[in-house]
Amino acid sequence: MIQKEELHNVIVVGAQWGDEGKAKVVDMLAEQADVVIRSQGGCNAGHTVKFNGETFKFHHLPSGLLYPEKWCIIGSGVVIAPEVLKKELEDIHAKGYSTENLKISERCHVTLPYHIEQDKRQELLRTANAPESKIGTTGRGIGPTYMDKVGRIGIRAGDLLEPPEVLRKQIQRIISEKGFFEQASLPYLLDVCEAYKAILAPYITDTVALLQDALAQNKRLLFEGAQGTLLDVDFGTYPYVTSSNSTAGGACTGTGVGPSKIDATLGVMKAYLTRVGEGPFPTEQSNEVGEILGERGQEFGTTTGRKRRTGWFDGVVARYGVEVNGLDGIALTKLDVLDTFAEIKIATHYQHIHTHEAYHRFPASLSVLADLEPVYETLEGWQSDTTQITQYEDLPPACKAYLKRLEEVSHCPVWMVSVGPERQQTMMRKNVFNPTVAV
Ligand code: IMP
Numbered sequence: 001m002i003q004k005e006e007l008h009n010v011i012v013v014g015a016q017w018g019d020e021g022k023a024k025v026v027d028m029l030a031e032q033a034d035v036v037i038r039s040q041g042g043c044n045a046g047h048t049v050k051f052n053g054e055t056f057k058f059h060h061l062p063s064g065l066l067y068p069e070k071w072c073i074i075g076s077g078v079v080i081a082p083e084v085l086k087k088e089l090e091d092i093h094a095k096g097y098s099t100e101n102l103k104i105s106e107r108c109h110v111t112l113p114y115h116i117e118q119d120k121r122q123e124l125l126r127t128a129n130a131p132e133s134k135i136g137t138t139g140r141g142i143g144p145t146y147m148d149k150v151g152r153i154g155i156r157a158g159d160l161l162e163p164p165e166v167l168r169k170q171i172q173r174i175i176s177e178k179g180f181f182e183q184a185s186l187p188y189l190l191d192v193c194e195a196y197k198a199i200l201a202p203y204i205t206d207t208v209a210l211l212q213d214a215l216a217q218n219k220r221l222l223f224e225g226a227q228g229t230l231l232d233v234d235f236g237t238y239p240y241v242t243s244s245n246s247t248a249g250g251a252c253t254g255t256g257v258g259p260s261k262i263d264a265t266l267g268v269m270k271a272y273l274t275r276v277g278e279g280p281f282p283t284e285q286s287n288e289v290g291e292i293l294g295e296r297g298q299e300f301g302t303t304t305g306r307k308r309r310t311g312w313f314d315g316v317v318a319r320y321g322v323e324v325n326g327l328d329g330i331a332l333t334k335l336d337v338l339d340t341f342a343e344i345k346i347a348t349h350y351q352h353i354h355t356h357e358a359y360h361r362f363p364a365s366l367s368v369l370a371d372l373e374p375v376y377e378t379l380e381g382w383q384s385d386t387t388q389i390t391q392y393e394d395l396p397p398a399c400k401a402y403l404k405r406l407e408e409v410s411h412c413p414v415w416m417v418s419v420g421p422e423r424q425q426t427m428m429r430k431n432v433f434n435p436t437v438a439v
Pocket residue numbers: 017018019044045046135136137138139140141142143226227231240241242243276277278
C-alpha cells in the first residue's frame with residue numbers, strides 16, 4: 001500500500017506479453033520525472049515515441065531522451081548492439097535533437113556479431129528439429145549475449161575503454177573458452193571492438209554513481225521496462241521468453257537502485273491481449289474477433305514488423321502480473337480498439353479440460369497450461385467512439401462497467417486509460433508521482 005504523499009521513484013513494466021504501449025505511458029510520465037532509466041532487454045524492444053508531431057522508434061533508448069534536461073540512463077542490465085544504437089542516435093541527430101543527456105552504464109554487455117549469428121542459427125536448428133520448439137526471437141542476438149554474460153565470457157561497454165592489451169587478453173580468453181571461432185578471429189574482434197568503442201565511448205559512464213547522486217538529491221526516477229511479465233526469463237512462459245527479467249525486480253538488479261528506494265510500480269496492460277512470437281496464449285482468438293483486434297489495433301511488431309497474435313483480456317495473466325510485479329496501479333491502453341464490439345469477453349480463470357478443476361493462478365508447466373481453457377465472462381460492448389473522450393466520467397456506461405470488471409478481475413485499480421496514440425487521448429485517474437492529489 002502506498003503511504004507516502006509524494007512518490008519519487010516509479011517503475012513502469014509491461015504486465016502481459018510485451019507491446020502493451022509502455023512507451024506512451026513512460027513518455028507522459030517522463031514530463032514529471034528527472035531521470036528515465038532502462039534496466040533490461042536491448043534492441044529486441046521497440047518503443048514508438050511521438051514527440052512534437054514526429055514519430056521516433058526507440059530500441060535501446062529510454063523514452064525520455066527527447067527532453068534535453070532529463071538524464072536518460074541505459075542501466076547495467078541492458079545489452080547493447082552498438083550498430084543498432086548508432087542508427088537510433090543518427091535518426092535523432094538528423095531530426096535536430098541532441099543526445100548529450102544519454103548515459104550508458106559501463107557494466108552493460110555488448111552484443112557481438114557472433115551473438116546475432118548464434119541467435120539465428122539456434123532458431124533454424126529449433127525449426128529444423130521440432131517446429132513447435134521455435135521461440136520466434138527477434139534475431140537480435142539478445143539470448144546469446146545474456147548467455148555469455150552469465151557464462152562470464154561477455155564484453156562490457158566499459159571493457160571497450162580498457163587499454164588495448166587488457167582488451168586483447170580478455171578477447172583471447174573468450175576465444176579459448178568458447179572453443180572455436182570461424183568468423184571471429186582475434187584481429188577481427190579487436191577491430192569490431194574498436195568500432196563499437198567509437199560509437200559508445202561518449203556515453204559510457206558510472207551510472208550507479210549517477211543514480212545514487214540522483215537519489216541523494218531527491219530527484220524523480222522513472223524506470224522504463226521492456227518486454228512484459230509473461231516474457232520474463234523466470235516468470236514467463238519458459239522457454240518462450242526473452243532472456244532477461246522484464247518484471248519489476250529487473251528494474252533494481254539492472255540499475256543498482258535498491259528495492260527500498262522504489263515507491264510505486266505501474267503495470268501497463270492492453271484492454272485486450274497480444275503476443276508476438278511463439279508460445280502459449282490461452283485467450284488467443286484465431287478467428288474474426290482476432291482479425292478485428294489486429295486490424296483496429298494495428299498489431300504489427302515495431303522491431304520485426306511481424307503480425308501479432310491477438311485475443312481477449314486474460315484475468316489470470318493480469319492477476320499474475322499484479323502479483324509478481326507488486327503492481328500499485330494499471331495503465332490500460334488501446335481501450336478504443338474495443339469500440340466496435342457488441343460483446344466483449346474477459347477470461348476470469350481457467351478450467352482443466354479433463355478434470356474441470358478451476359485454475360485461478362498461472363501455472364509454470366506448459367503441459368498443464370495446454371490442458372487449460374479460459375472461462376469467459378461476456379460483457380456488453382459500448383459500440384461508440386471513445387477516441388475523443390478526455391474525462392473518465394464521460395466514457396459510456398458499458399465501457400466503465402468493462403473497466404470496473406477488469407479492475408475486479410485483476411485485483412488492481414486502473415490509474416490511467418489510453419484511447420489513442422496521442423498524449424491528449426489519455427485519462428489520468430491518479431497522478432502517478434503524487435497519488436493523493438486528485439487529477
Ligand atoms: P528475444 O528477446 O529476441 O530473444 O525473443 C524472445 C521472445 O520475446 C520472442 O517471442 C519475441 O517475440 C519476444 N519479444 C522480445 N522483445 C519483445 C518486445 O519488445 N515486445 C514483444 N515481444 C518481444
